[in-house]
Amino acid sequence: MFSNKDISRFANLETPFYYYDLNLLQNTLNACANAAKLYNFHVHYALKANFNPAVLKKVKAIGFGADCVSGGEVNRAIETGFNPKQVVFAGVGKSDKEINLALDQDIFCFNVESVQELEVINELAGKKGKIAKIAIRINPNVDAHTHHNITTGLDENKFGVNSWDLPKCVETLKVSEHLEFLGIHFHIGSQITNLDVYKNLCVRVNEFAIWFEERGFNVKILNVGGGLGIDYHNPEQQIPDFDAYFKIFSEFLEVKAGQEVHFELGRALVGQCASLISRVLYIKNGKKKNFVVLDAGMTELMRPALYQAYHKIENLSRGNQTTLKYDIVGPICESTDCFGKEVEQPESFRGDLYAIRSAGAYGEVMASKYNLRDEIRSVYSEEA
Ligand code: LLP
Numbered sequence: 001m002f003s004n005k006d007i008s009r010f011a012n013l014e015t016p017f018y019y020y021d022l023n024l025l026q027n028t029l030n031a032c033a034n035a036a037k038l039y040n041f042h043v044h045y046a047l048k049a050n051f052n053p054a055v056l057k058k059v060k061a062i063g064f065g066a067d068c069v070s071g072g073e074v075n076r077a078i079e080t081g082f083n084p085k086q087v088v089f090a091g092v093g094k095s096d097k098e099i100n101l102a103l104d105q106d107i108f109c110f111n112v113e114s115v116q117e118l119e120v121i122n123e124l125a126g127k128k129g130k131i132a133k134i135a136i137r138i139n140p141n142v143d144a145h146t147h148h149n150i151t152t153g154l155d156e157n158k159f160g161v162n163s164w165d166l167p168k169c170v171e172t173l174k175v176s177e178h179l180e181f182l183g184i185h186f187h188i189g190s191q192i193t194n195l196d197v198y199k200n201l202c203v204r205v206n207e208f209a210i211w212f213e214e215r216g217f218n219v220k221i222l223n224v225g226g227g228l229g230i231d232y233h234n235p236e237q238q239i240p241d242f243d244a245y246f247k248i249f250s251e252f253l254e255v256k257a258g259q260e261v262h263f264e265l266g267r268a269l270v271g272q273c274a275s276l277i278s279r280v281l282y283i284k285n286g287k288k289k290n291f292v293v294l295d296a297g298m299t300e301l302m303r304p305a306l307y308q309a310y311h312k313i314e315n316l317s318r319g320n321q322t323t324l325k326y327d328i329v330g331p332i333c334e335s336t337d338c339f340g341k342e343v344e345q346p347e348s349f350r351g352d353l354y355a356i357r358s359a360g361a362y363g364e365v366m367a368s369k370y371n372l373r374d375e376i377r378s379v380y381s382e383e384a
Pocket of ligand 1: 046048049067090187189190191225226227228264265266267268303361
């Protein structure tokens with residue numbers, strides 16, 4: 001929801017830009033931190049969702065750790081001031097350079113995704129005379145019931161170690177002097193709105209924890225990943241129900257004394273706090289269709305083009321006058337450069353401001369330089 005003050009401010013700014021509501025971000029972080037505290041759960045923020053410096057500053061200040069997926073993200077987390085003891089590093093293809101960088105930073109844990117990666121980390125840690133702390137990312141074959149392109153925990157996905165490879169992992173761990181086993185890690189997918197999926201995950205986590213314990217391993221960390229979805233259809237539903245989410249894990253996970261439960265949330269923390277603000281360049285009235293051509297496109301927000309993802313679109317310059325149906329498109333030379341088809345909007349004109357909502361997660365960070373576009377800028381609400 002934008003105030004008249006916000007809209008007058010936007011009117012004086014060059015578009016397109018991401019607008020960050022830092023108060024909302026703060027409230028969302030507070031809600032998550034308070035809910036997690038009830039159960040003594042630990043949250044690592046998934047930087048991949050958004051590594052904007054203003055966002056990271058707030059996430060760091062609330063005390064969450066950092067879940068990184070590249071050497072660049074590990075560096076960014078540490079530059080922002082995250083304690084390396086709260087940095088985890090996941091990813092199916094960590095390069096030697098990235099592993100070395102993370103070893104040099106003495107990060108908390110590598111979430112390891114294959115037997116071969118265990119061998120490589122052991123070797124590289126050995127060369128540095130270090131012990132790398134690791135968790136095994138297990139592919140639990142649990143269906144997240146989300147968009148096909150963002151599901152990660154099925155046998156057919158490339159992520160994690162499949163159950164049939166776990167005996168090999170155990171053999172490798174037993175002979176790897178430079179690895180310390182901390183626990184097990186899971187992440188079954190993103191934008192999960194059916195919380196029952198997490199009950200199935202908990203059942204699998206419990207089974208795998210017992211499996212490792214039976215083989216003589218002390219499972220200190222149960223890392224259940226992230227994935228909690230947001231309501232794209234109703235951006236005014238700003239803060240996800242963290243209480244309901246954590247409650248499921250508190251009820252269905254069997255947590256033993258001394259064990260820690262870790263989460264890696266991205267979208268749920270930052271998704272609603274930003275909108276992409278754009279101006280109408282042209283209106284094209286066709287025979288069959290009307291087009292609103294915006295000055296933002298798939299280069300600024302790729303999700304609709306990549307996943308046919310829905311984002312609510314609002315004309316900020318008009319009231320609720322006559323509505324027309326428009327295809328809302330960008331300026332990029334691709335037919336998929338479309339934010340929405342047949343969207344009802346007030347009759348729109350050149351210069352109108354448009355907001356594409358719920359763009360805080362996987363928005364700015366997935367922007368590209370295609371068509372040699374200008375780098376997308378960010379504008380912030382007044383500080384909380
Ligand atoms: N942990 C791991 C290992 C992950 O792969 C991910 C996301 C997360 C945590 C954070 O998930 P979240 O809480 O944000 O759902 N670009 C896609 C989403 C890709 C998610 C990749 N992994 C999108 O725009 O929908």
